[in-house]
Amino acid sequence: MPGFNLPTPPDFRFWPSVVSHGWCDLPPFRCDEAMRILQRIHQLSDGAVVRLTMPAAEAKAGSITVYVEGIDSLTETQIMEISRGLSRSLEIDRNLTDFYALVSQHPRYAWIEQLGAGRLLSAPTVWEDLVKTLFTTNTTWRMTIQMTERVVTLGDSYTGGGHAFPTPQRLASMSVEDLNAHVKAGYRGDYLHLLATRIANGELEVESWRDADLPSDEVYKRVKALKGFGDYAAGTMLKLLGHFDRLATDSVCRTVYKDSINNGIAAKDDKEITAYYQPFGQWRGLVQWMDVMEDYFKGDQFRTS
């Protein structure tokens, strides 16, 4: 089976980055927690649909091993393309030095650097992250998984089973009615179709939103301008795009604030939660997410890799 080693920086921890939030359970990712393997059905720009497999057991200091199925051999161009996508997904180039320095001042957050947490798994494309984030709004996590599973079946097939994430062009080519009959996204179906159409016809260049020179406020404004993306969804997208100066307060965050931070007393409103995270400045969004993940990361089932 073809494969290659993807270089990683000294502070990179593979498994904490994989299970950093629920994205690893949403297709075309697949996460085997028992075996500690991350897989993804991935479509290359030349049209080939492959399956990437990354075992935590083979992630060592300085690199992770990526196996590629569904193709006889790999060209340098394909390796570079896969590497670029995975580097983005695993935030391999994210510099967390300032973040770790900040949280190290708070005993409550000492565990974050110790476990190597802080990188968030995202999709290789902004388009895919937008769709999945839309599917997290006003619904349960179980429904988010089901909507994602259904939309992914619209992508090109992998010979070994499964599908790559569909392109915006594919969704835009369907009628709103057909798309929603398939995806069952409810009222979100209109927003999904509109998003796909605007990207497909060139009106929106969402992949450029990853540009590191784009100010956080500008990215936030652009995401909020999308139908279906309110404060929570925009805050979530900003984290996935590498900006952490916004919160993404949802029902889970409110519960965590009440139970883990505020001695069982619910915040009187979201402003109270915002005020708590204010001292963490440009990293406040990441600190808030670390609070949500704390129990999982500290649980018996978790071991750093």
Added chain:
DNA sequence: GCGTCCAGGTCTACC
């Protein structure tokens, strides 16, 4: 099996 209630964010209309 059927009906009702509920949870989850965002949008729109209205004040």
Added chain:
DNA sequence: GGTAGACCTGGACGC
């Protein structure tokens, strides 16, 4: 700027 009600799905519950 703040608030109420609608949006949609599917699980839980009562009958």
